[in-house]
Amino acid sequence: MEDKILLEVKNLKKYFPIKKGILGTQISNVKAVDDVSFSIKKGETLGFVGESGCGKTTTGRTIIKLYEPTEGQIIYDGQDIAKLSPRHMLPYRKKMQMIFQDPYASLDPRMTVGDIIGEAIDAQKLLGKGERNDKITYLLKKVGLNGDHGSRYPHEFSGGQRQRIGIARALAVDPEFIVCDEPISALDVSIQAQVVNMLEDLQHDLGLTYLFIAHDLSMVKHISNRIGVMYLGHLVEIGESNELYSKPLHPYTQALLSAIPIPDPDMASKNKRIVLQGETPSPIDPPVGCRFKDRCKYAKPICSQVTPLLKEVGKDHSVACHLY
Ligand code: SF4
Numbered sequence: 001m002e003d004k005i006l007l008e009v010k011n012l013k014k015y016f017p018i019k020k021g022i023l024g025t026q027i028s029n030v031k032a033v034d035d036v037s038f039s040i041k042k043g044e045t046l047g048f049v050g051e052s053g054c055g056k057t058t059t060g061r062t063i064i065k066l067y068e069p070t071e072g073q074i075i076y077d078g079q080d081i082a083k084l085s086p087r088h089m090l091p092y093r094k095k096m097q098m099i100f101q102d103p104y105a106s107l108d109p110r111m112t113v114g115d116i117i118g119e120a121i122d123a124q125k126l127l128g129k130g131e132r133n134d135k136i137t138y139l140l141k142k143v144g145l146n147g148d149h150g151s152r153y154p155h156e157f158s159g160g161q162r163q164r165i166g167i168a169r170a171l172a173v174d175p176e177f178i179v180c181d182e183p184i185s186a187l188d189v190s191i192q193a194q195v196v197n198m199l200e201d202l203q204h205d206l207g208l209t210y211l212f213i214a215h216d217l218s219m220v221k222h223i224s225n226r227i228g229v230m231y232l233g234h235l236v237e238i239g240e241s242n243e244l245y246s247k248p249l250h251p252y253t254q255a256l257l258s259a260i261p262i263p264d265p266d267m268a269s270k271n272k273r274i275v276l277q278g279e280t281p282s283p284i285d286p287p288v289g290c291r292f293k294d295r296c297k298y299a300k301p302i303c304s305q306v307t308p309l310l311k312e313v314g315k316d317h318s319v320a321c322h323l324y
Contacts, residue, residue, distance in 0.1 A: 001043040001225060006177060006209050007063065008039040012072035012082075014055075014062045018284065031283050032058040034233035035072075037310070040177075045203065045210040047224030047241070049217055049256065051280060054230040056213045060179040063211070064096040065089055076177075094124055097170040101182040103162035107154040113140070113165050114150025120172040139168040144198060160191035164198070171202070180212045184219065192216075196223055217260050221245055226316065229253045232291040233283055235310060239317035249319040251296045252276075290322065298323055 013036075015029035033055045040046045048056040061067045063074050065081065074082045081092050100106035107116055114136045121132050137147035143164040154162055163183060170178055180199065184192040196219055202208060214220040220227060221241050228238040229250065237250040248254045255274040278295045281287055287294060290303040300322065308320040 001041055004042045005039045006042040006044075006077060008073070008075040009059075009063055010037050010073040010075070012036045012059065012062060012074065013070040014058050014067055015070045028284055031233050031286060033062060034283075034286070036230075036233070036235045038228055038235060038238060040209055040211060041225075042176075042209055043203070043207055044226070045212050045224045047220035047227040048211060048213045048230060049215070049220055049227060050230035052215075053280065053283070055233040055283075056230045057181055059230070060098070060181055060211055060213050064098055064177075064179055065092070066098065094173045095176045096179070097173065097175040097177070098179045098181060099163075099166055099170050099183045102186050103159055103166050104186070106166055107162055107169075109154055111153075112150060113152055113154065113157075116154070116165060117150070117169050117172050120169060124173055126173065135172070136168075139171055142171065142202070143168045158191075159187050160195060163187060163195055167195075167199070167202070171206070174206075175208070177209045177211075180210055182213055182215060185215050192219065199223065217256065229256065232280055232286055234291055234320065236292065236321070237317075237319045238310070239314075239319075243314070243317055247317075249313060249317075249324060250292075250321050251298055251323075252292050253319075290320075 012033055014033040015031050017026045018028045018030060019025060020027045036059055038046070048059065050056050058067065062069050069082050072082060073080045076092060076096070081089065117136050117139055118132055121127055121135060127135060136150050140149050141147050145161060145164055154165065157165065184195050187195060200223060203210060212220060212223055224241050226239060227241050227244050228235050229252065230236065231252050237244065237248070237253045244253065245257060248257050255276050258272065258274040276295050281291065281294065289305050290296070290308050293299045293303040296303070302322050308322050310318045310320045311324060312318045313324050
């Protein structure tokens with residue numbers, strides 16, 4: 001990992017309008033990502049965790065412009081790409097790729113694997129036919145498949161192999177930055193570690209930078225240099241992985257981490273699981289002040305009035321909570 005910042009996200013918002021009636025009058029917004037700021041260094045893996053619907057996937061999709069941001073800056077290698085037109089975005093599309101959660105749904109069943117991987121090369125007009133085929137063979141081997149698998153169709157492969165094809169497709173345009181959107185959660189437990197290890201090897205060989213979005217808190221710790229915790233569209237804590245896991249500060253992070261199963265029975269008996277009361281509020285009408293306040297046992301009057309901002313509390317460790 002280098003010291004150079006590759007991506008800096010400042011005050012990012014992504015709202016989805018809710019419309020009503022024949023005229024489609026906008027009546028409200030789903031505030032999926034609401035004022036999120038963070039940065040990622042070149043060669044780093046930043047993990048993002050949080051419950052389903054917290055905004056982590058929307059953040060990933062917005063920073064590579066699969067969604068247009070509502071507000072905020074996305075500074076990639078010194079250039080704010082948030083408002084770039086599709087034409088001016090083209091060179092960045094090549095640098096920023098995504099690996100999707102569901103390897104079954106993300107591959108077109110009517111296309112051969114070679115054409116799935118080659119499609120991105122064709123769209124970017126990168127190579128002639130011979131070089132294109134050589135590259136497809138190289139990529140298939142790079143992700144642990146046979147070089148001659150290009151003529152087969154996705155249904156001929158297992159779930160783990162399909163995810164490898166999805167990874168080869170993302171690598172086809174020689175990206176620098178990849179959003180890995182829960183790349184292992186649809187896979188059998190026995191092959192999850194293989195895919196994670198392969199992603200680590202690829203990062204090492206190709207100098208890749210990852211935003212790794214995950215449900216599995218053990219796996220995300222294994223692969224990430226730092227971890228960000230999202231709750232209801234806000235980033236509530238971010239820090240170096242070991243520090244965050246050994247010293248979680250935000251009450252929500254503490255609850256999330258307390259739910260990780262511990263294999264050692266002695267250690268497990270000392271670990272008290274924190275069971276959160278209540279439901280996550282709606283992102284259409286999030287609470288004023290701290291969004292976690294209705295589920296937090298430490299809540300105090302200020303928590304209902306003032307939104308806590310991310311505050312640095314140590315080296316590479318920031319938390320958004322009025323307790324700090
Ligand atoms: Fe709890 Fe208040 Fe901290 Fe929110 S700001 S997590 S309500 S103590």
